[in-house]
Amino acid sequence: MSHLRQASTATPTSVAPGFTCGLDATLKIISGKWKPLILYFLLRGPTRYGELKRAVRDVSDKVLIQHLRELEADGVLRRNDYKEVPPRVDYTLTQLGQSLAQALEPLCTWGTENMAEMQKIFAERDSWLREKQA
Amino acid sequence: MSHLRQASTATPTSVAPGFTCGLDATLKIISGKWKPLILYFLLRGPTRYGELKRAVRDVSDKVLIQHLRELEADGVLRRNDYKEVPPRVDYTLTQLGQSLAQALEPLCTWGTENMAEMQKIFAERDSWLREKQA
DNA sequence: TCTGGTACTTACCTAAAGGTGCATACTTGT
DNA sequence: ACAAGTATGCACCTTTAGGTAAGTACCAGA
Numbered sequence: 560m561s562h563l564r565q566a567s568t569a570t571p572t573s574v575a576p577g578f579t580c581g582l583d584a585t586l587k588i589i590s591g592k593w594k595p596l597i598l599y600f601l602l603r604g605p606t607r608y609g610e611l612k613r614a615v616r617d618v619s620d621k622v623l624i625q626h627l628r629e630l631e632a633d634g635v636l637r638r639n640d641y642k643e644v645p646p647r648v649d650y651t652l653t654q655l656g657q658s659l660a661q662a663l664e665p666l667c668t669w670g671t672e673n674m675a676e677m678q679k680i681f682a683e684r685d686s687w688l689r690e691k692q693a
Numbered sequence: 694m695s696h697l698r699q700a701s702t703a704t705p706t707s708v709a710p711g712f713t714c715g716l717d718a719t720l721k722i723i724s725g726k727w728k729p730l731i732l733y734f735l736l737r738g739p740t741r742y743g744e745l746k747r748a749v750r751d752v753s754d755k756v757l758i759q760h761l762r763e764l765e766a767d768g769v770l771r772r773n774d775y776k777e778v779p780p781r782v783d784y785t786l787t788q789l790g791q792s793l794a795q796a797l798e799p800l801c802t803w804g805t806e807n808m809a810e811m812q813k814i815f816a817e818r819d820s821w822l823r824e825k826q827a
Numbered sequence: 828t829c830t831g832g833t834a835c836t837t838a839c840c841t842a843a844a845g846g847t848g849c850a851t852a853c854t855t856g857t
Numbered sequence: 858a859c860a861a862g863t864a865t866g867c868a869c870c871t872t873t874a875g876g877t878a879a880g881t882a883c884c885a886g887a
Contacts, residue, residue: 579750581804582733582797584811589800592845599716608864616713619846624865632821634814645854645863655807662803663716665796666723670715673789677718680768687766726875742834753876758835779833779884 588633588659591626593618598652598660599667601636605649635659722767722793725760727752732786732794733801735770739783769793 589595596615600606606614612623627650630636635656641647652660670677723729730749734740740748746757761784764770769790775781786794804811 580733580801581806581808582729582801583804584808585800585804586729587815588811595716595720599714609862612864620865621847621867622845625845628822632814632818634810640864643863644852646852646865648864655810658807659803662799665799666719667714667716669793669796670717670719672715673792674715674718676768676789677722680766681721684766688762743832746834754835755837755877756875759875774834777833778882780835780882782834 585659585662588630588635589663591629593622594626594630595663595666597623597626597630598635598656599663601650601652601656602660605639605651607647607649611650630656719793719796722764722769723797725763727756728760728764729797729800731757731760731764732769732790733797735784735786735790736794739773739785741781741783745784764790 589598593615597611600611600614608623608627611627612618612620615623618626627636627638631638635653637651637653639649639651641649723732727749731745734745734748742757742761745761746752746754749757752760761770761772765772769787771785771787773783773785775783
């Protein structure tokens with residue numbers, strides 16, 4: 560997200576003071592500009608590369624592919640190559656991926672419910688930050 | 694997030710084809726390496742700057758402050774300055790922020806539940822990606 | 828008096844994430 | 858014959874998020 564990022568570097572005494580919950584692990588996976596969007600979209604079922612690219616508006620090929628590879632490496636989605644020509648490939652959530660994508664739902668809902676408020680806020684956001692600095 | 698990042702640049706025809714759900718809005722807010730952690734931690738109640746800094750292990754002052762300012766600008770938390778000397782300041786979630794932080798809970802739960810699996814995967818992740826490339 | 832804690836601010840630098848544009852090899856539609 | 862769609866790969870470049878290290882003004886305790 561953009562982002563969300565890595566997380567804690569090896570905590571020796573396991574879950575010592577420093578606040579750590581499962582969120583750390585989750586963030587490692589969904590960190591990437593478009594990853595949450597990709598995952599959430601895949602809830603709709605197997606999706607071809609092209610579809611995905613059109614759905615996740617503005618993502619570049621390079622990054623989309625890269626994200627897909629990483630998500631596959633993380634075991635949340637699977638790439639299916641139909642070995643046809645012209646190429647035909649689609650992506651599916653694994654069981655793990657599905658549960659993850661479902662965990663994103665509340666965020667989506669929240670965004671939808673507060674859409675109006677957010678737009679107001681985003682409009683003033685920059686001036687707000689500036690006047691604070693001044 | 695990442696990071697998670699910006700999102701769609703002005704979709705003219707409103708919610709035209711390009712997949713957009715509330716997730717976009719939400720991501721705009723929680724995008725930042727430590728933001729989800731900050732929000733989630735604040736569910737525990739008003740927290741002083743120092744506490745927060747110790748809780749969100751490894752965050753630098755610069756970034757922590759910066760994230761807090763932005764989250765405040767986004768209306769999800771409030772800064773309370775007690776005007777004391779030495780300085781005493783704490784941060785609280787707004788109503789909006791609380792609902793957002795709660796929406797993060799499933800992600801946290803997911804991470805906790807799949808912690809073991811994730812550790813296995815993370816261990817192989819890099820070699821996995823490499824062998825794919827080769 | 829010196830160290831440490833409070834909550835920051837600022838200037839500077841770097842690593843990495845993401846974007847751009849070109850290329851591939853084949854097929855279908857015009 | 859030619860453009861377009863299919864799913865990528867690669868080299869290169871820019872942006873920016875984040876980290877580092879210093880400083881501030883004040884107070885309490887050793």
